[in-house]
Amino acid sequence: MAFLESLFSLESKTAVITGASRGIGRAAAKVLAQAGANVVLVGRDSKALAETETEIVSAINVTDRTHCEIGDVTDSSRMMEIVSSTLRRWKTIDILVNNAGIIRRAAAADFSAHDWYVVIDTNLNAVFSWSQAIGKVMIEQGSGKIINIASLLSFQGGLNVVAYSAAKGGVAQITKALSNEWAKYGVQVNAIAPGYLETNATAALRADTKRKEQILARIPAGRWGEPEDIAGAILYLASPASDYVNGHVLVVDGGWLAY
Numbered sequence: 505m506a507f508l509e510s511l512f513s514l515e516s517k518t519a520v521i522t523g524a525s526r527g528i529g530r531a532a533a534k535v536l537a538q539a540g541a542n543v544v545l546v547g548r549d550s551k552a553l554a555e556t557e558t559e560i561v562s563a564i565n566v567t568d569r570t571h572c573e574i575g576d577v578t579d580s581s582r583m584m585e586i587v588s589s590t591l592r593r594w595k596t597i598d599i600l601v602n603n604a605g606i607i608r609r610a611a612a613a614d615f616s617a618h619d620w621y622v623v624i625d626t627n628l629n630a631v632f633s634w635s636q637a638i639g640k641v642m643i644e645q646g647s648g649k650i651i652n653i654a655s656l657l658s659f660q661g662g663l664n665v666v667a668y669s670a671a672k673g674g675v676a677q678i679t680k681a682l683s684n685e686w687a688k689y690g691v692q693v694n695a696i697a698p699g700y701l702e703t704n705a706t707a708a709l710r711a712d713t714k715r716k717e718q719i720l721a722r723i724p725a726g727r728w729g730e731p732e733d734i735a736g737a738i739l740y741l742a743s744p745a746s747d748y749v750n751g752h753v754l755v756v757d758g759g760w761l762a763y
Contacts, residue, residue, distance in 0.1 A: 511745040515540035518594040519742065520586070522577050522634060523604030525552035527703040528653060531731035532601050532738045533570075534560055539739055542569045542594050546586060546604070550574050577604040577630040587637050596645060599742045600638045602631045602652045602675075607705050612666040620667045627671035632678055635693070639682065642691045651741045652679050652695040654753050656760060659697070672697075676753050683751030692750050694741045699757025701729040725758030733758075 519536045523529040524545035537543045537560045547553045553572045560570050571593060575582035590597055605627045608619040635650055642648025655672035656662075662669045676695060683693040700706060700719050710716045710728075720728065737756050740746050755761055 512739060512743045513540055514599070514739075514743060517598040517742075518542040518544070518590065518596055519599035519601065520544045520546060520590060520597055520634075520638065521601040521603060522546045522630075524556050525549045526556070527705070528698065528701070528731045528734050528738075529601070529603040530556045530559070531735040532603060534563055535735040535739045536599065536601075536742060537564050537569060539743065541599065541742075543571075544586070544590050545570065545572045546575060546577065547572075548574065548576055577634065578625045580633055583634060583637060587641065591641065597638050597641050598645075598648055600634060600648070600650045601738060601742075602634055602650070604630060605653065605671075605705070607665060607668045609664045609708060611664055615666055623667035624671050627668065628674045628678075631675055635678065635682055639686060639691060639693075643686065643689045645690075647690040648692070649742050649746075650682070650691065650693040651738055652693070654679070654695040654697040656697055656699055656755070656757060658695075658753060659761065679753060680751045687750045692741075692746070694746070694749055694751065695753045696734060696737050696741070697753050697755045697757065698734050699723065699729050699755070699760045701731060701733070703731060722763055723758045723760055724763055727758065729756070729758055 514536060519541045521529050521533045524533045525547035533543045533545055533556055545553050545556055557570045557572055561567055573586045608623050631652055652675050654675045657669040658672045658676040679693050679695040734756055737754055
């Protein structure tokens with residue numbers, strides 16, 4: 505294998521991707537599989553997961569390197585079942601992409617306690633739980649890559665998304681804290697902070713024509729991003745090319761934060 509090819513090869517590696525039903529999770533699963541990884545697709549929507557699997561199989565023309573696991577990332581018992589099942593199937597877990605997330609929009613003064621706890625549990629608590637469970641496997645192996653999906657709201661406060669902003673700020677800090685502890689074991693923990701993407705999470709923003717145009721006008725790249733714009737960054741952080749990158753939050757935003 506040529507040196508350049510080996511930098512981004514994931515042959516014989518196994519990746520677990522949460523929230524793999526659509527958007528960033530689907531794009532991540534496809535690119536990691538195309539780089540040679542076995543991929544475990546985790547999500548609540550069985551039909552959408554099956555669609556992700558079909559796209560992957562079509563892209564790589566191999567049927568035995570994908571596996572779907574239906575479950576809610578906040579269910580710790582189900583999480584441990586998925587970890588155990590993956591280890592039985594492929595013996596190692598080399599990559600974890602903590603992508604699953606939800607958003608609730610409301611003014612902070614009116615934000616419900618229910619929505620607060622649901623968003624924090626899914627977007628922050630689950631990131632730690634999955635990182636802890638799979639991190640233990642990686643520490644024992646002596647290697648592993650954990651990639652968390654942060655946000656521009658890891659750095660900014662946003663509007664009407666107080667719980668989401670709090671959670672994504674926490675994701676950035678979890679990334680750094682775990683990296684500090686686990687880098688010495690060969691386990692790298694990094695994050696990606698996507699800019700404004702055309703995904704289900706931004707459907708409400710894009711439906712507001714005025715707000716959509718305001719956001720677009722502030723993006724130096726002149727367009728909203730696509731999930732595939734994040735996939736290359738995920739591949740980089742999952743691959744040997746990033747072996748000396750630790751505790752970093754990589755912003756992929758079309759220049760939004762630099763504006």
